[in-house]
Every structure is written in structure tokens, then in C-alpha cells.
Amino acid sequence: MPFSYDANILREIILDHYQNPRNYKQIDSDDFIKIHMDHSDNCTDDIYVYLKVENNVIKECYWYGHACAISTASSSIMTELVVNKTVEEATKIMDEFNKMMKNEEFDESILDEAVCFVNTYRQPSRVGCATISWRGLKEAFEHLKHEGDCDCGK
Amino acid sequence: MEILDAKKIREDFPIYKNTSLMDGHPLAYLDNAATTFKPYKVIDAIRYYYENETSNAHRGDYRLSANVDYKYELARKKVAKFINAKDIEVCFTSGTSMSLNMIAYGLADLLNEGDEILITEAEHASNVLPWFNIAKRHNFVIKYVPLTKDGRLTVENFKKSITKKTKVVSLAHVTNVLGYTVDVKTLAKIAHENGAYFVCDGAQSVPHIKTDVKDLDIDFLAFSGHKMLGPTGIGVLYGKYELLTKINPLLSGGGMTSRFDTCGDITYSMVPYKFEAGTQNIAGAIGLGEACEYLQEIGLDKIYQHEMNLRNYAISKLEKLDNVILYNKDADHGIITFNIKNINSQDIATYMSSKGVCVRSGQHCAKILLDFLQTESTLRCSFYLYNTYEDVDQLVECCINGGDFLDAFFL
Known part of the structure; x- marks a missing residue:
């Protein structure tokens, strides 16, 4: 499947999002779930994912922090992909993205520009980079599920 | 006159026979501060x-x-x-x-x-x-x-x-x-x-x-x-x-x-x-x-001198490159700490990997120091007795072409 993609185009997508990351800003508002992804000794990425969810719909999604080219581009693309989606729709996109990371069959129609990471599985050390913001999103959804249990994540 | 015959020394290390290539390129292992290869004797x-x-x-x-x-x-x-x-x-x-x-x-x-x-x-x-x-x-x-x-x-x-x-x-x-x-x-x-x-x-x-x-x-x-x-x-x-x-x-x-x-x-x-x-x-x-x-x-004095020769050779090449930032040009040990301007260290380290070169990227477990150096992370190359001038040449080549780091992603 990866061979159907033009490497030059995929490279341009990564470079574009790396050089001009979208939805990149620091948010200081209680309306947002804020997830800090900074758990690794081996990776110096240190990013935040911000999510505003109303009636089960992701109204706004931003990210902020310090990251390598791959995680910068991936975070940028993710924030564009999930905005105005329901939590279930966003979860479906995330699942397909993760399948792509594992080199399994995936539904490219809903991944849009995120297909630029189709080769990531060949470099296991970069899977962590490409998925850091997605893992942040997953954690945000966990917080949503347990909203009301405590005020964690906010 | 070489102080050590690194190529001869490599015959003592099975990894150079069994894993002579990484990603199709000669293995240039330059992460000896992290760990080292093992000789047959061990x-x-x-x-x-x-x-x-x-x-x-x-x-x-x-x-x-x-x-x-x-x-x-x-x-x-x-x-x-x-x-x-x-x-x-x-x-x-x-x-x-x-x-x-x-x-x-x-x-x-x-x-x-x-x-x-x-x-x-x-x-x-x-x-x-x-x-x-x-x-x-x-x-x-x-x-x-x-x-x-x-x-x-x-x-x-x-x-x-x-x-x-x-x-x-x-x-x-x-x-x-x-x-x-x-x-x-x-x-x-x-x-x-x-x-x-x-x-x-x-x-x-x-x-x-x-x-x-x-x-x-x-x-x-x-x-x-x-x-x-x-x-x-x-x-x-x-x-x-x-x-x-x-x-x-x-x-x-x-x-x-x-x-x-x-x-x-x-x-x-x-x-x-x-x-x-x-x-x-x-x-x-x-x-x-x-x-x-x-x-x-082999002799620790010889090993040290060999590492310093490699270091001096590497520094003489790297300092000519405008896109390289050297953090410890004058160190008296075989560790070189550097960055490629405006490129994240992990992006470069992965690129180098695709060219057979093993270096460390990150904070090297010294998180306080990087505040001091005012950088989020660095690349680190470190030598040992089996390293050669060719290893250094491979490293330098990667630094010259560092801007193409996304190549590693589309091999």
C-alpha cells in the first residue's frame, strides 16, 4: 500500500506542517482539557494537547511545546483532523492512524494528510514521535469518560 | 603514524563481522559513552x-x-x-x-x-x-x-x-x-x-x-x-x-x-x-x-591518545561547517557534543542512523546541564579504541547533509 504514495508529496506535507505548525498556541482556560506529554527519558519532546469538548463534539483543539519535526508535523495535522468531530469519530481516526503505525490495513480516506506518516513503522524509534499528540488525545478522552469523578485533567 | 591499528582491533570484536552494515552503510558506532562493543575474549x-x-x-x-x-x-x-x-x-x-x-x-x-x-x-x-x-x-x-x-x-x-x-x-x-x-x-x-x-x-x-x-x-x-x-x-x-x-x-x-x-x-x-x-x-x-x-x-594511554586523535580530526572538520554548533570544542576527552542549527537532535540522529552512523540524541541523563547550555537537547558522539577516521568522515558527511534529515523518513 505505501507504494501508491508519492514520497515527494508526503515529504512536502511533513515539511509544511513542521515549518508552519497549525493550531499551535498555549491555552490557559478551564474550558479546555489540558494534557501534558512529557514522560520519557529518551525523548525530549515536551508538549501539551488542549481540547475543548461540548456535547461530545471537539469544538477546539490546540497543541503547544517543544518537539522534533515528526511530532511537530503530526501534532499539527492531528489538531486539524479532529476538530468538529465527535469523540467517537475522532477515536475512529485515531484507531486508523495507529493501524498505519503498525503497518496494518487502514482506512486512508479518513486520515487525509496524516497519511504522510505511512512509512513511520519502518523506523520504530519514530513511532513515538508520530503518536505523541495522539496519545495525548487518548488520555484526554479518558479524562472525559471519568469527568465528574474528580477534576483531574482540567 | 597511527598510535593504534583500529582496523586490526576490529578483528577482536565479532559485531564488526556480524553487523558490518546498518541500513546498507558501514556501521559507524559513535555512542561509546552509552555502551561499548564486546571482544571475543569477554x-x-x-x-x-x-x-x-x-x-x-x-x-x-x-x-x-x-x-x-x-x-x-x-x-x-x-x-x-x-x-x-x-x-x-x-x-x-x-x-x-x-x-x-x-x-x-x-x-x-x-x-x-x-x-x-x-x-x-x-x-x-x-x-x-x-x-x-x-x-x-x-x-x-x-x-x-x-x-x-x-x-x-x-x-x-x-x-x-x-x-x-x-x-x-x-x-x-x-x-x-x-x-x-x-x-x-x-x-x-x-x-x-x-x-x-x-x-x-x-x-x-x-x-x-x-x-x-x-x-x-x-x-x-x-x-x-x-x-x-x-x-x-x-x-x-x-x-x-x-x-x-x-x-x-x-x-x-x-x-x-x-x-x-x-x-x-x-x-x-x-x-x-x-x-x-x-x-x-x-x-x-x-x-x-x-x-x-x-x-x-592494549594500553589505556594508547586508547586515550587514539580517541583524542579522532576527536581532533572530527573537530577540525566540524568547525568548518556553518550549520554545526559545537558545545565542547576544547574538551580533553573523546566526547563531542553538538547540534545542527535549527534541527531537532532526534531528527538528525535518525537521519544519521539511515547512513549507518550511531550517535546519541537527547539530554543524556543530565537534565540540569541543558538549562545551562540553553538548548533542549544535543547530539553526542563518543569514541573508543575500535573507531576509525572513516567513522568520522561518515559522521561529518551526515552533518553536511543534515538539512535533508527527512530523507530518513522516505527510504
């Missing part, structure tokens, strides 16, 4: 123990076990000789981290509330966190010797930082990010004049420069086997005999007590056995003994 000795001699040490009356006792203690002798210590002053541990933890928790009993522990911002996490932990538990105070603007520790600054309250000084002989060598002998003397114990983190120095614990007059030394051609999971805690008898072991268990009773009274075994609870890494110790011998046969 691997064969470990294999021999497992295939012909397996049994526990200090346990059995049968011949097989007695033989292992002999081999295990012979390994201790070889290590002791390597650092000019007495055999009984060498305790086997799992590595530098464990050794430093044992020293810190052991010394904690000898300190009083308010006593100061002196370290620097350039220390590896292993030489910071154990001190943080005992300081928190017992209300000791951690103090830092200020570094010069290029990250060096000077005798002058050290003198200004040590006080009557300083009871422990713990410093890396060679720092793992910037590769600066500390004047341990002078600093240990000053520490002792002020009544402080001197602990030396030898993880980056013992594999590369001759370490004579008597001449340096250090109280404790910690180092790892795997950074000096030995196996992983084995390391050393050296301590002056009198001090080892004074401090308590961090771990307790089998083989380290003479007797104990139901009242909880324990009599520990003699030094060094009281620090070796449980079945030890016998194969690891045997392997480390062989590694010490191998390094001595």
Missing part, C-alpha cells in the same frame, strides 16, 4: 563459564563450585589491579547507578542534619538523584559548585564552594555530556582538608583514562562494566577499606551475613562480601575481569 569467557563451569560462588563444597569461587575472586583481582586497589576494596554491583546509590545510602548514616553535599550541574542523574533522595530523607543540603561559562569545573570555584559543613563531595571524573576531565587529585585533597568524603563517578573516565585510586586518593569510586567492553549488569563500587567497614550495605540478603538471630541482631560478613547480597552476576564479573585485561594489554 564473550568467550562468559560462554565458557555457562557451558563448562556453571555453579554458584561461595556455596558448595564440590569442585565445580570451588572453581567458580576461584574464577570470581580472580575477576576481582583483575579489576582491583586495573584501578590499583586492594582486592577487598572492590565490590561487584550491577553498575554505576547501583554503586552510587550504595555509597549515598551508606554515607547517609554518617552524616548529620544540615550537612552539605557538594555536586555540580554537569552530573549524570545517577550522581544527582541518590543525593537528592538522602538529602530529603535526612535534611541534608545539596550545593552546586558553579561552572565556568563553558561548563567546566575549576579548582578556584571548588575552593569557594566547599565549607565546614560540606561532608560529601561527589563528582564525575569526566562529565558525560561535555567530556571535561576534572582534576580529581587536587579536588580530593581539598575535600579531605575540609573533612569531606570524596566520591568519584568514574563511568566515563575508568574506561578511557588510567585510574589509580591510591594516587588520586579518592574515598569511593563507581563505574560500569558495559562501558569498558564488559557485559551489562556488572559494575564496581570501590571504597577505601576503612570506609567500607564503616558504612552499612543498602541491600541485605544471602551471602552477606555471618550470623543473625531472632532478635534481629545481624553480624555482617567481611568487606567486600557484605555489599554482595544474593547470588552475584558471576558471569558478568568474569567478563569484566577479561575486559580489564584486554584494555591493559
Whole structure:
């Protein structure tokens, strides 16, 4: 499947999002779930994912922090992909993205520009980079599920 | 005239035969500060123990076990000789981290509330966190010797930082990010004049420069086997005999007590056995003994000079490149710390991997130092006896083409 993609185009997508990351800003508002992804000794990425969810719909999604080219581009693309989606729709996109990371069959129609990471599985050390913001999103959804249990994540 | 024939040396290391290529390019392994390759001499000795001699040490009356006792203690002798210590002053541990933890928790009993522990911002996490932990538990105070603007520790600054309250000084002989060598002998003397114990983190120095614990007059030394051609999971805690008898072991268990009773009274075994609870890494110790011998046969002075030749060659090439930032141009050790301008270090390290070059990217377990260098992360290249000028050429080529780092993603 990866061979159907033009490497030059995929490279341009990564470079574009790396050089001009979208939805990149620091948010200081209680309306947002804020997830800090900074758990690794081996990776110096240190990013935040911000999510505003109303009636089960992701109204706004931003990210902020310090990251390598791959995680910068991936975070940028993710924030564009999930905005105005329901939590279930966003979860479906995330699942397909993760399948792509594992080199399994995936539904490219809903991944849009995120297909630029189709080769990531060949470099296991970069899977962590490409998925850091997605893992942040997953954690945000966990917080949503347990909203009301405590005020964690906010 | 080459000081070492690195290509000949490579014949001693099976990895150069079995994994001569990485991603289709000659393997240029330049991450020796992280770990090192193993020569046949080490691997064969470990294999021999497992295939012909397996049994526990200090346990059995049968011949097989007695033989292992002999081999295990012979390994201790070889290590002791390597650092000019007495055999009984060498305790086997799992590595530098464990050794430093044992020293810190052991010394904690000898300190009083308010006593100061002196370290620097350039220390590896292993030489910071154990001190943080005992300081928190017992209300000791951690103090830092200020570094010069290029990250060096000077005798002058050290003198200004040590006080009557300083009871422990713990410093890396060679720092793992910037590769600066500390004047341990002078600093240990000053520490002792002020009544402080001197602990030396030898993880980056013992594999590369001759370490004579008597001449340096250090109280404790910690180092790892795997950074000096030995196996992983084995390391050393050296301590002056009198001090080892004074401090308590961090771990307790089998083989380290003479007797104990139901009242909880324990009599520990003699030094060094009281620090070796449980079945030890016998194969690891045997392997480390062989590694010490191998390094001595080649000669540490030659190895060091070879690394410095490679370093000087690399620096002469790298400093001509406009896109390279060098953080330790003048270091006196085979570690080069650098960045490619405006490119994240991990992006470059992955790119280099696609060209057969192994370097480390990140914070190198010295998170405080990078605040000091004002960068989030760096690349680190580190040499050893089997590295060649061709390895350096491969590295330099990658730096020149660093802007193409996304190539690695589309192979």
C-alpha cells in the first residue's frame, strides 16, 4: 500500500506542517482539557494537547511545546483532523492512524494528510514521535469518560 | 603514524563481522559513552563459564563450585589491579547507578542534619538523584559548585564552594555530556582538608583514562562494566577499606551475613562480601575481569591518545561547517557534543542512523546541564579504541547533509 504514495508529496506535507505548525498556541482556560506529554527519558519532546469538548463534539483543539519535526508535523495535522468531530469519530481516526503505525490495513480516506506518516513503522524509534499528540488525545478522552469523578485533567 | 591499528582491533570484536552494515552503510558506532562493543575474549569467557563451569560462588563444597569461587575472586583481582586497589576494596554491583546509590545510602548514616553535599550541574542523574533522595530523607543540603561559562569545573570555584559543613563531595571524573576531565587529585585533597568524603563517578573516565585510586586518593569510586567492553549488569563500587567497614550495605540478603538471630541482631560478613547480597552476576564479573585485561594489554594511554586523535580530526572538520554548533570544542576527552542549527537532535540522529552512523540524541541523563547550555537537547558522539577516521568522515558527511534529515523518513 505505501507504494501508491508519492514520497515527494508526503515529504512536502511533513515539511509544511513542521515549518508552519497549525493550531499551535498555549491555552490557559478551564474550558479546555489540558494534557501534558512529557514522560520519557529518551525523548525530549515536551508538549501539551488542549481540547475543548461540548456535547461530545471537539469544538477546539490546540497543541503547544517543544518537539522534533515528526511530532511537530503530526501534532499539527492531528489538531486539524479532529476538530468538529465527535469523540467517537475522532477515536475512529485515531484507531486508523495507529493501524498505519503498525503497518496494518487502514482506512486512508479518513486520515487525509496524516497519511504522510505511512512509512513511520519502518523506523520504530519514530513511532513515538508520530503518536505523541495522539496519545495525548487518548488520555484526554479518558479524562472525559471519568469527568465528574474528580477534576483531574482540567 | 597511527598510535593504534583500529582496523586490526576490529578483528577482536565479532559485531564488526556480524553487523558490518546498518541500513546498507558501514556501521559507524559513535555512542561509546552509552555502551561499548564486546571482544571475543569477554564473550568467550562468559560462554565458557555457562557451558563448562556453571555453579554458584561461595556455596558448595564440590569442585565445580570451588572453581567458580576461584574464577570470581580472580575477576576481582583483575579489576582491583586495573584501578590499583586492594582486592577487598572492590565490590561487584550491577553498575554505576547501583554503586552510587550504595555509597549515598551508606554515607547517609554518617552524616548529620544540615550537612552539605557538594555536586555540580554537569552530573549524570545517577550522581544527582541518590543525593537528592538522602538529602530529603535526612535534611541534608545539596550545593552546586558553579561552572565556568563553558561548563567546566575549576579548582578556584571548588575552593569557594566547599565549607565546614560540606561532608560529601561527589563528582564525575569526566562529565558525560561535555567530556571535561576534572582534576580529581587536587579536588580530593581539598575535600579531605575540609573533612569531606570524596566520591568519584568514574563511568566515563575508568574506561578511557588510567585510574589509580591510591594516587588520586579518592574515598569511593563507581563505574560500569558495559562501558569498558564488559557485559551489562556488572559494575564496581570501590571504597577505601576503612570506609567500607564503616558504612552499612543498602541491600541485605544471602551471602552477606555471618550470623543473625531472632532478635534481629545481624553480624555482617567481611568487606567486600557484605555489599554482595544474593547470588552475584558471576558471569558478568568474569567478563569484566577479561575486559580489564584486554584494555591493559592494549594500553589505556594508547586508547586515550587514539580517541583524542579522532576527536581532533572530527573537530577540525566540524568547525568548518556553518550549520554545526559545537558545545565542547576544547574538551580533553573523546566526547563531542553538538547540534545542527535549527534541527531537532532526534531528527538528525535518525537521519544519521539511515547512513549507518550511531550517535546519541537527547539530554543524556543530565537534565540540569541543558538549562545551562540553553538548548533542549544535543547530539553526542563518543569514541573508543575500535573507531576509525572513516567513522568520522561518515559522521561529518551526515552533518553536511543534515538539512535533508527527512530523507530518513522516505527510504
